[in-house]
Amino acid sequence: MHGSIHSLYRYPVKGLTPEPLDRVALEAGRAFPFDRLFALAKPQGAYNADTFVPVSKREYYVLLNTDRLAGLAVGFDPETGLIRVTVQGHPVLEADLSTEAGRAEFVELYARVADLPDGERPVLAEQPGYNFTDQANNGSRMMNTISLINRASIREFEARIGRELDPLRFRANVYIEGLEPWVERDWIGRELQLGGSGGVTVRVVEETERCAATEVDPSTARRDVPVVRLLHENYGHEIMGVFAEVLSVGTLAPGDSVAVPDAATAA
Amino acid sequence: MTASTTTADLTVVVAARRMLTADVCEFELRRRDGGLLEPAEPGAHITVHTPSGEARSYSLTSDVSDLGRYVIAVRRDEGGRGGSRSMIDEVNEGDSLTISSPRNAFELMDAPAYLLVAAGIGITPIRAMLLELRRRGAADVQLVYLSRSRAETPYLDELVEMTLNRPITLHHRSLHGALDWWPLLESPGERHLYVCGPESLQNELRALTMHWRPSRVHMEDFAGISAFGGISLPFVLEWQPSGVSIAVSETQTMLGALERAGIDADSSCGSGTCGTCRLRLIDGEADHRDVVLSESERRDFVMPCVSRALNKGLVVAPL
Numbered sequence: 001m002h003g004s005i006h007s008l009y010r011y012p013v014k015g016l017t018p019e020p021l022d023r024v025a026l027e028a029g030r031a032f033p034f035d036r037l038f039a040l041a042k043p044q045g046a047y048n049a050d051t052f053v054p055v056s057k058r059e060y061y062v063l064l065n066t067d068r069l070a071g072l073a074v075g076f077d078p079e080t081g082l083i084r085v086t087v088q089g090h091p092v093l094e095a096d097l098s099t100e101a102g103r104a105e106f107v108e109l110y111a112r113v114a115d116l117p118d119g120e121r122p123v124l125a126e127q128p129g130y131n132f133t134d135q136a137n138n139g140s141r142m143m144n145t146i147s148l149i150n151r152a153s154i155r156e157f158e159a160r161i162g163r164e165l166d167p168l169r170f171r172a173n174v175y176i177e178g179l180e181p182w183v184e185r186d187w188i189g190r191e192l193q194l195g196g197s198g199g200v201t202v203r204v205v206e207e208t209e210r211c212a213a214t215e216v217d218p219s220t221a222r223r224d225v226p227v228v229r230l231l232h233e234n235y236g237h238e239i240m241g242v243f244a245e246v247l248s249v250g251t252l253a254p255g256d257s258v259a260v261p262d263a264a265t266a267a
Numbered sequence: 268m269t270a271s272t273t274t275a276d277l278t279v280v281v282a283a284r285r286m287l288t289a290d291v292c293e294f295e296l297r298r299r300d301g302g303l304l305e306p307a308e309p310g311a312h313i314t315v316h317t318p319s320g321e322a323r324s325y326s327l328t329s330d331v332s333d334l335g336r337y338v339i340a341v342r343r344d345e346g347g348r349g350g351s352r353s354m355i356d357e358v359n360e361g362d363s364l365t366i367s368s369p370r371n372a373f374e375l376m377d378a379p380a381y382l383l384v385a386a387g388i389g390i391t392p393i394r395a396m397l398l399e400l401r402r403r404g405a406a407d408v409q410l411v412y413l414s415r416s417r418a419e420t421p422y423l424d425e426l427v428e429m430t431l432n433r434p435i436t437l438h439h440r441s442l443h444g445a446l447d448w449w450p451l452l453e454s455p456g457e458r459h460l461y462v463c464g465p466e467s468l469q470n471e472l473r474a475l476t477m478h479w480r481p482s483r484v485h486m487e488d489f490a491g492i493s494a495f496g497g498i499s500l501p502f503v504l505e506w507q508p509s510g511v512s513i514a515v516s517e518t519q520t521m522l523g524a525l526e527r528a529g530i531d532a533d534s535s536c537g538s539g540t541c542g543t544c545r546l547r548l549i550d551g552e553a554d555h556r557d558v559v560l561s562e563s564e565r566r567d568f569v570m571p572c573v574s575r576a577l578n579k580g581l582v583v584a585p586l
Contacts, residue, residue, distance in 0.1 A: 056533075058526070064537050065523060071477030085478075090449050092478045112455070115480045212537030212572070220470070221477060228538035232558055238540055 003178035003258040005195065006151055011171060012076035012083075014039035014132040015062035015069050017218070018168055019076065023253040026200050026246045031131055031144045032173045034078045038097070039132035040110050040122035052127050054137045061114050061122055063213035068113055071221035085109060097124070134211075135243060145205060145243035147172040148184065153240060156181035160234050163225055168218045170210070170240050176258050183260065184242050192244065193259040200250035208241040276316075279304075279337070281362045287340060287421040291388060292355045293328075296337045296364065303334040309395040310373030310461075310487070313337060316365040318357040321350035326392035326463070326487075327369060328422075331399060337369070340421055342388040373487040375399060378459040380407035382451065384472065386464030387414050390421055392487070393463050397429060411436040411451065413464065448475050455479040462486045502576035506530055507549050507584040521571035521581075532571060532585070539573035546571055551581035 009018040014036045040061040041047035075084045081098035096102035111121040136143035149172040187204040214227040279296040312326045329338030344351045385393040414420040469486045504513045515524040534544035539557030548569040554577045557570035
């Protein structure tokens with residue numbers, strides 16, 4: 001069975017908005033480059049930069065606890081360290097995250113967005129060799145997976161609930177088009193070829209259990225549809241998407257082919 | 268804040284009525300015995316039982332320090348179910364009306380500076396706020412008033428006089444087209460924003476103020492309608508181990524309020540499906556909104572990520 005890559009995204013700051021990618025170069029055993037490179041940790045929380053251990057996503061400002069994060073669009077340039085934040089297309093901040101002053105301006109803005117008391121600011125978390133995906137709490141192998149979504153599964157879910165759902169609610173790296181709904185549920189332990197001969201082979205390792213972050217509409221920043229609840233009611237599970245580990249080196253771009261295991265050959 | 272928890276109905280008399288524009292009529296309501304009315308805060312509204320049989324909520328637009336009268340202004344809504352039409356066509360001076368106690372979902376906070384935005388009939392609570400701010404001597408108040416045209420702008424002359432020496436931006440859509448909001452909203456400073464207007468305007472301004480502190484953006488909007496369809500009201504949570512009382516606002520979850528109070532409750536899905544955040548329910552009636560607890564478990568446990576109090580409060584404890 002063949003599908004194609006619809007779109008590719010990274011999320012430079014955990015919980016903040018996606019950046020679409022024209023192409024991405026992947027390495028074996030590595031996550032999307034610059035994905036969840038930073039996070040905004042709660043002050044006086046369990047995150048400690050000096051004695052770092054992975055902590056719960058609740059220790060960070062994320063959509064689960066701060067729906068307005070979806071209302072500020074973030075663009076990060078890894079080459080220059082510049083982060084740009086816009087509101088409805090209007091610039092509200094440009095800061096150099098490689099400088100102390102730039103980091104201070106960035107957390108000052110998000111102290112307002114999260115409505116922290118005067119003087120309190122989020123901590124801009126960054127750890128060498130670490131990314132702040134939820135999967136990072138399950139060891140470095142899972143931290144280095146990429147996330148895939150079958151757009152047809154979202155459409156089938158939309159039809160059942162009678163609501164439109166922006167696929168970006170599910171905050172995946174790779175969105176796949178052209179497949180039957182829910183075929184990804186048979187992929188665990190199997191290999192896919194993403195992006196033809198120049199692309200990469202991946203092995204699907206786990207399904208993605210969703211949380212209340214998906215309740216927030218990415219365009220209105222309103223918590224409006226109880227997605228996890230509706231998954232549970234319609235399917236008896238809370239799954240949308242899979243995680244896969246990259247087994248080879250290659251490049252992906254929207255429009256590239258996706259070769260998936262044939263259901264008929266399933267064990 | 269709620270001005271009064273009672274919703275007792277009261278009969279008042281229409282002491283005066285006047286057309287403010289071709290579509291908008293002002294009604295002055297007084298007690299028939301000439302006594303004082305219940306105190307109300309600026310931003311408060313009353314529910315009026317209109318002659319059509321429909322109950323309609325109208326913001327108080329008068330000076331709330333005058334307890335002798337409530338003043339409301341009603342816009343004739345040709346497309347509606349007839350509540351406002353019946354007010355304008357059928358209610359005359361000397362008639363009686365049944366109203367509720369005032370309630371306030373649009374509280375005027377103390378702030379160093381204010382940006383007040385009203386569209387059309389949305390001027391009614393904003394006018395009450397302007398009167399109150401003038402009495403308090405608030406210096407930094409800016410009003411933006413949108414309407415279709417000058418002729419369709421209730422209280423225009425009076426507001427221009429009242430806001431003398433203060434910036435007032437009048438914007439008539441028929442003349443000026445769409446307003447460029449960004450210069451007004453780009454730098455929040457210490458201002459509090461109050462918006463009263465149609466849902467489309469509220470959505471637009473909410474989207475344009477994502478870089479503001481949410482506690483400084485006030486709209487009489489849909490807060491309290493949760494993603495789960497139920498109405499969410501504020502309540503008080505008692506954490507039994509320490510006895511501390513924690514206020515859970517209509518926009519917060521119990522779990523969020525606990526975390527804000529520095530109480531760490533383990534949680535995962537945040538949507539009442541995984542069961543991680545389960546707490547013991549010691550006292551109070553819970554509005555269970557999860558899908559994990561069985562009927563028998565619901566007597567003794569509660570999922571704080573989605574569930575709320577049915578009445579005033581709950582007492583909870585860790586497992």
